[in-house]
Amino acid sequence: MEDFIFQNTTKIYFGKYVLPELGNEVAKKARKVLLVLGTGQVKRTRAYTDTMQSLHDRQIQVVEWNGIPPNPPLSAIKQAIELSRAESVEAVVALGGGSVLDAAKTIAAGHLFQGEIWDCFGPKRKCRILQALPVFSVLTISATGSEMNGTAVVTNDETHVKASLYSEAIYPAVSFIDPSYQVTLSESMTKYGAVDIFCHVTEQYFNQNTLSDVSDALSEGIMRTVLQRTKQILAEPTEVEPRAQLAWAGTMALNGLPGLGRGGGDFSSHRIGHALSALYDFPHGLTLAIVLPAWMRYVYKEAIPRFAQFGRNVFHLKGSDAETASKSIIALQHWIHSLGISTSLVDQGVRIDALQEIIRNESIPYPLGKLRVLEPNDVENILHLTNY
Amino acid sequence: MEDFIFQNTTKIYFGKYVLPELGNEVAKKARKVLLVLGTGQVKRTRAYTDTMQSLHDRQIQVVEWNGIPPNPPLSAIKQAIELSRAESVEAVVALGGGSVLDAAKTIAAGHLFQGEIWDCFGPKRKCRILQALPVFSVLTISATGSEMNGTAVVTNDETHVKASLYSEAIYPAVSFIDPSYQVTLSESMTKYGAVDIFCHVTEQYFNQNTLSDVSDALSEGIMRTVLQRTKQILAEPTEVEPRAQLAWAGTMALNGLPGLGRGGGDFSSHRIGHALSALYDFPHGLTLAIVLPAWMRYVYKEAIPRFAQFGRNVFHLKGSDAETASKSIIALQHWIHSLGISTSLVDQGVRIDALQEIIRNESIPYPLGKLRVLEPNDVENILHLTNY
Numbered sequence: 001m002e003d004f005i006f007q008n009t010t011k012i013y014f015g016k017y018v019l020p021e022l023g024n025e026v027a028k029k030a031r032k033v034l035l036v037l038g039t040g041q042v043k044r045t046r047a048y049t050d051t052m053q054s055l056h057d058r059q060i061q062v063v064e065w066n067g068i069p070p071n072p073p074l075s076a077i078k079q080a081i082e083l084s085r086a087e088s089v090e091a092v093v094a095l096g097g098g099s100v101l102d103a104a105k106t107i108a109a110g111h112l113f114q115g116e117i118w119d120c121f122g123p124k125r126k127c128r129i130l131q132a133l134p135v136f137s138v139l140t141i142s143a144t145g146s147e148m149n150g151t152a153v154v155t156n157d158e159t160h161v162k163a164s165l166y167s168e169a170i171y172p173a174v175s176f177i178d179p180s181y182q183v184t185l186s187e188s189m190t191k192y193g194a195v196d197i198f199c200h201v202t203e204q205y206f207n208q209n210t211l212s213d214v215s216d217a218l219s220e221g222i223m224r225t226v227l228q229r230t231k232q233i234l235a236e237p238t239e240v241e242p243r244a245q246l247a248w249a250g251t252m253a254l255n256g257l258p259g260l261g262r263g264g265g266d267f268s269s270h271r272i273g274h275a276l277s278a279l280y281d282f283p284h285g286l287t288l289a290i291v292l293p294a295w296m297r298y299v300y301k302e303a304i305p306r307f308a309q310f311g312r313n314v315f316h317l318k319g320s321d322a323e324t325a326s327k328s329i330i331a332l333q334h335w336i337h338s339l340g341i342s343t344s345l346v347d348q349g350v351r352i353d354a355l356q357e358i359i360r361n362e363s364i365p366y367p368l369g370k371l372r373v374l375e376p377n378d379v380e381n382i383l384h385l386t387n388y
Numbered sequence: 389m390e391d392f393i394f395q396n397t398t399k400i401y402f403g404k405y406v407l408p409e410l411g412n413e414v415a416k417k418a419r420k421v422l423l424v425l426g427t428g429q430v431k432r433t434r435a436y437t438d439t440m441q442s443l444h445d446r447q448i449q450v451v452e453w454n455g456i457p458p459n460p461p462l463s464a465i466k467q468a469i470e471l472s473r474a475e476s477v478e479a480v481v482a483l484g485g486g487s488v489l490d491a492a493k494t495i496a497a498g499h500l501f502q503g504e505i506w507d508c509f510g511p512k513r514k515c516r517i518l519q520a521l522p523v524f525s526v527l528t529i530s531a532t533g534s535e536m537n538g539t540a541v542v543t544n545d546e547t548h549v550k551a552s553l554y555s556e557a558i559y560p561a562v563s564f565i566d567p568s569y570q571v572t573l574s575e576s577m578t579k580y581g582a583v584d585i586f587c588h589v590t591e592q593y594f595n596q597n598t599l600s601d602v603s604d605a606l607s608e609g610i611m612r613t614v615l616q617r618t619k620q621i622l623a624e625p626t627e628v629e630p631r632a633q634l635a636w637a638g639t640m641a642l643n644g645l646p647g648l649g650r651g652g653g654d655f656s657s658h659r660i661g662h663a664l665s666a667l668y669d670f671p672h673g674l675t676l677a678i679v680l681p682a683w684m685r686y687v688y689k690e691a692i693p694r695f696a697q698f699g700r701n702v703f704h705l706k707g708s709d710a711e712t713a714s715k716s717i718i719a720l721q722h723w724i725h726s727l728g729i730s731t732s733l734v735d736q737g738v739r740i741d742a743l744q745e746i747i748r749n750e751s752i753p754y755p756l757g758k759l760r761v762l763e764p765n766d767v768e769n770i771l772h773l774t775n776y
Contacts, residue, residue, distance in 0.1 A: 214609055218602070
């Protein structure tokens, strides 16, 4: 077991009918907020009317910023920062999924930051964010786990680089997770969200050969929950109960807990996936579905007992370590295919002669990963493997 | 899955060699602290010298309060509150186990509270603690989980009542968990600690029939960790690795997470155990070892599928629900006996004619519990069952 430091200050309201508390929580810190929305479709939902009602009930002034697409672009975020300053808002409220949340966190940080905010992103960052406006979130899709962590992932739409910002200052003060909002999600959003959650756990689970009993049990439990509840949701999309179970799995998957005692995550698949999103604007969950099984096939021989544990405790496989390790990857790929998602890069229209551009994209910091340290030629091999 | 609100602000430093950070963390909030110790034996340990060194390195003034026995008595805590005021300390540092931590939290609250602090304890409390001095902790035994929650359990040594205080204000600001400090713990302290950890999870696991996938997996993982690692520790008490695994299980067991989505804990066994500690000064873990299996036998028919899940996922039992449920309790009792702990009240010298005093002790608030709501005659039946 490895040493660690852990703190997560976010307050969570989870369940049906929790939104009335939003206004009360915001009122403790702000009289005027920037409300960050996605592409505007959310305005037709109950999540939007509940949010507005709750803020209105406490006479909170609301300035709307409507226009954060998936893979949130830096240019839109910078416009929102300008607006937040012009309007002198005192907090940022995110209503949406991970992209909206990540944008809101960056706006909250950028509001108080004097320099170039992009300089605070990525492993080669030149500065750190030490303060931000308070962030509140109302979650409409469980996927990224951004509702309970201090990370924001943003795409620089000029340079086509997707990178992340981490700061203690951007943990949401309070997040509201009402799973009943998610019963109207499209099938594809639900699936990509499920793959994202699963992948967040695997990225932390496979980083090293260090065992961490409680983190392992938690991780395996989250992964089993994703498998079981996604199946139920796709069969009965309007049922709240499986949505609730998946939602809490999604939040727990990336709040820091599943990786404790193992020395930090690997996150190679995320980095390679970020390059694909930065260049092709693919949904985040799709990029993970493509990269994760290929990455596993490329690295699993470094950690046969660990992959065997994964196969036994997540997919209920039996057999020798070598056999179970190998079968576990097939089981994962089979699950992704069962969702109707292709794991092949060629199927997404990416041509072989485009691989060098992906490999050299700055979203991927080399040397990459922990379980096996990857160089550009390794990533090329992994990208080829997606087609097998 | 039930709705919930969750927040836990405590920062954790976990591992070997983390103590040097204590002084840095304390210095952010205080220049002078009350250092709360147990019965003084701790002064011969490395935990004490590391603590003093770290505080000294940052020129933190230290006022020592040496004299918190197990089942911390209100009278000693009140004296420490007086001292903390006379010395105008700005924070409280606990060095010890759960009793020392609970005393430190109460001192931190009492320092700023004008009324009778005991009025804030128990289910019939007359007031609430809204502010406290910052609390820091250096843990020397993993058992109560007090290092990462907002609860303090104290014994009123005048009225012989053991009750708890809860406040958001008394979550430790920072807790230091160095498992290498625990290799010198006595066998009996290790065992009672292990039973306490296990029981914290069961109290939350059996409260209702509501499933909460991730909380269930986490709970079962903590319980399996306790069973497996305690055995290892008793075979090789000086090994740090199993102590580390047990330590993190102990912290996670009562930081709020294992019960999320199930509507709060039952805690009948704890309440009955508190009456035994208040009247006989039994170690907390011993009282749980006595009460928990008897409580289970008394209530398990209300929740056969749940006890069957417990049997399968914690003790690896097989068979029908009814069979596995019943066997799970035998397996638990067998584990406790394997630690050399008797689960019989008579074995502890408690006479049958003393039962009424236990049942009527105000540590037990009636109606008691959730899985099955208990009245005094039920508690009498449970106490009799401890002898079978």
